[in-house]
Amino acid sequence: MESAPGASKIEFDGVTTVLGDEPVLHRLRLSVPDGQVTVILGQSGCGKTTLLRHLVGLLPPTGGSVRLDGRDVWSLTSAELVSARGGIAAVLGGSHPFDSWLFSSMNVYENVACVLRRAGATDDEVHATTAPLMQEFGLAAFAGSFPEEIPAHARRRVLLAQALVSGMPLIVLDDVDTAFDSRYTGAIVRAIKSVNEKARATVLITTHDLDFAREVAHEVAVLWNGKIVSHGPPDVLLRGVRTGEEFGRRFFRSDLAGPLCRDVVEGGLRGGEPARRFFAIDPDLPVWCVVALLLLVIVFVFWSSAGTVFGGS
Numbered sequence: 001m002e003s004a005p006g007a008s009k010i011e012f013d014g015v016t017t018v019l020g021d022e023p024v025l026h027r028l029r030l031s032v033p034d035g036q037v038t039v040i041l042g043q044s045g046c047g048k049t050t051l052l053r054h055l056v057g058l059l060p061p062t063g064g065s066v067r068l069d070g071r072d073v074w075s076l077t078s079a080e081l082v083s084a085r086g087g088i089a090a091v092l093g094g095s096h097p098f099d100s101w102l103f104s105s106m107n108v109y110e111n112v113a114c115v116l117r118r119a120g121a122t123d124d125e126v127h128a129t130t131a132p133l134m135q136e137f138g139l140a141a142f143a144g145s146f147p148e149e150i151p152a153h154a155r156r157r158v159l160l161a162q163a164l165v166s167g168m169p170l171i172v173l174d175d176v177d178t179a180f181d182s183r184y185t186g187a188i189v190r191a192i193k194s195v196n197e198k199a200r201a202t203v204l205i206t207t208h209d210l211d212f213a214r215e216v217a218h219e220v221a222v223l224w225n226g227k228i229v230s231h232g233p234p235d236v237l238l239r240g241v242r243t244g245e246e247f248g249r250r251f252f253r254s255d256l257a258g259p260l261c262r263d264v265v266e267g268g269l270r271g272g273e274p275a276r277r278f279f280a281i282d283p284d285l286p287v288w289c290v291v292a293l294l295l296l297v298i299v300f301v302f303w304s305s306a307g308t309v310f311g312g313s
């Protein structure tokens, strides 16, 4: 796919994060191509939301840089950050400003339409863009209701609809499967593909839903143990992976690094001796070594006794 003129390019470069006592990300590198749909997959709590918060300017990383169109998000002035955020439509998990983007004083229709109105769209333009998507997302019946009057999962779809009609060059959708009632999965996939193809937006998504990732993504990145451990097209990366167990088996033991340790991560940030200690032996490795050794001994014993038997005959 060609690079999109209005789309945003994102680079996470050596991003390290310690939250409280907990190391979350460690020297993470990821290049998100502009004009494409990239999905980040990973276990619950591995740091997907944290990574997105670094990107949209809500949470500074402890180390490393996050570049949006070549500019480090965390070196921008406040005014520049506000301007950069003006090009991002984000739906994030947790209680953050981007989540509370629904205005309690506006009905659902106006909430979906407000970004378009702010950009100067006429009533007809707003209706032409907003109404079909609301229909597809099962929101038409709620158009005149206020956010607190509708169920939480429908509110989540309102946020999703708002982001997808916004026309922003960068759309960030965190934990997108929480918006799913399976009735709307197809509509959500179609809407994301359409905004990517027609508006050439860069779309960065986190989810736990492998089928959804397979359907919507140009690129999939797997986050584990603080780093991106695999990155590529879904038909290659997820071939033969159907269940969460299969996903775990394929990706979560893909290097010998043990779990992140806070002192090691912080040592790395201070320029200390991180590399040797970070690559700690996986706790399971000695077990596999013993198993392998036992197998070798069995093979050797069998081989030597077979040699004796055959040699003696």
Ligand SMILES: Nc1ncnc2c1ncn2[C@@H]1O[C@H](COP(=O)(O)OP(=O)(O)OP(=O)(O)O)[C@@H](O)[C@H]1O
Residues within 6 Å of the ligand: 019, 020, 022, 024, 042, 043, 044, 045, 046, 047, 048, 049, 050, 051, 093, 175
């Ligand atoms: N403000 C915070 N202070 C301390 N720890 C935090 C904070 N926010 C998140 N964490 C911890 O950081 C880790 C990463 O959390 P994060 O929400 O980024 O994971 P996630 O991959 O998005 O999880 P999920 O898939 O369940 O949404 C978790 O262990 C979480 O408990």
